[in-house]
Amino acid sequence: MGRWLARLHTLNPRWLYLATAILLIIPLVILIPMPRGSASRATRGLYDAVEAVPAGGIVMIDSSWDQGSRSENAAQLECVVRHLCQRRIRFVVTSLGTVFSPEFAQKTIEPIAAQAGYVYGRDWVNAGYVQSASGLAPVISALALDFHTIRQADVRGTPIGDLPLMKEVRTIRDVRLVYVVTYAPSPEWISFITGQFGTPVAFGCMSMMAPNYYTYIDSKQLCGMLIGNRGAAEYEALIRHPALGTRLSMAASFGNAAVILAAVVGNLGMWAARRAGRRGA
């Protein structure tokens, strides 16, 4: 047993890569029901903020993600848009991130909005890419003061003023909630939207960035936050519509179990190798 464990210590890591890949495919092929945990305070905060918006109210979504963070941001955008559609809340989408973001947002939102009977221009608008290379602070400030000066046409090239929904959105005061979903949302949103105008802001971020934002949840500067696919899965449970987030977090549970197992076995192997070495000496 000891010799076998010691051999694990020198295992080629490529076998581990292969084992992880196979393990991750299992929950994608076979749907395994897993117990659902309760929603975290951060997830519940965003859900309550959306619930507080009256039907017909307007929410602004900054969807600034692309392929680089699709693995978690896609599910985070999907579940919130689905909730907005369930409650007949209208929304405007901007992309302050990369040039690819408007297309990713369009592809994610379009099927959900169409299924809910949302009409483009009347119920939702994709305002497209907002160039922010000179820094987010001046862009967010200007966006809050006069949206129409920052984007004069939507993603399809239609003048913003011609879209019925945009006639009602001029400043940030016309918006009930701002939801920023990207790899690492910028705290400038907190300062220049919540701090200056009092409009609630919520974030959807990659798991690895979450510890940077917990402090803003505690201080109530952020009304809520979705953390990775786990946050999306919790949100899907709250709106009673399990979808992408639930499936991906199920696979992540398998992956995390594999990492824990590999760490335990690796350490046992190292211990056995040292012990064998001492005996040999």
Place this chain on the structure above:
Amino acid sequence: MTDPLAVWVGAIVTLGVFSYLARDNPFYRLIQQAAMGVVVGITIVVTWKQVLQPMWLSPIQGALAGTRDWTGALWLLALVPGSLWYFQLSKKWFWVSTLVSGLFVGVAAGLAFKFRILLILPQIGASLKPLNPFAGPNGFTWEGFLDSSNNLLFLAALLTTLLYFFFSVKTENRWVRTPIRWGRLMIMVALGAMFGNTVMTRMSYLIERMQFLYEMWLRPLFPG
């Protein structure tokens, strides 16, 4: 419906990137360079089509042609500060570029002050948390006791972490050394949480690619 050609290209590129796990190879490097090229190309096109053309060129053209408000021609003035940046390429005329860079630094500094004050001040207020478990409206409750304990832990972590970064105190003193060690422990806990989340994010990347390979590429190849 996704274009099958796009799915095949996506699958080949994904497998090419994964091939790096076996060893570094020319196919992987080719994909890496191609991805960078595509990103730069698309960024230039989209920036022109969605930003510069509609927001800068069209108002000028419209104003000069008389089809739009004459104020659109004022956008020509943006060329003056914009072109000043290029003087950074000349040693002799470098000072000209400082006129515009100074302006940018001034604006950025002003916004940074506002940004930090609006961000940090509420944090200080939120750090003052009740520590007395008997102070609740219903007197002592277990929930209140747990909240107070949590707040006490928060306060200890806050003060000891601040002390850890307070370099003007001699650390030989036992009364200072112990809290500093506690502060370091708190920082290690925070970094551990960050590392755990990083592992989760990396796992999500892999899962998303596996899902793509299985659902978009392999499953349609073997229906039923």
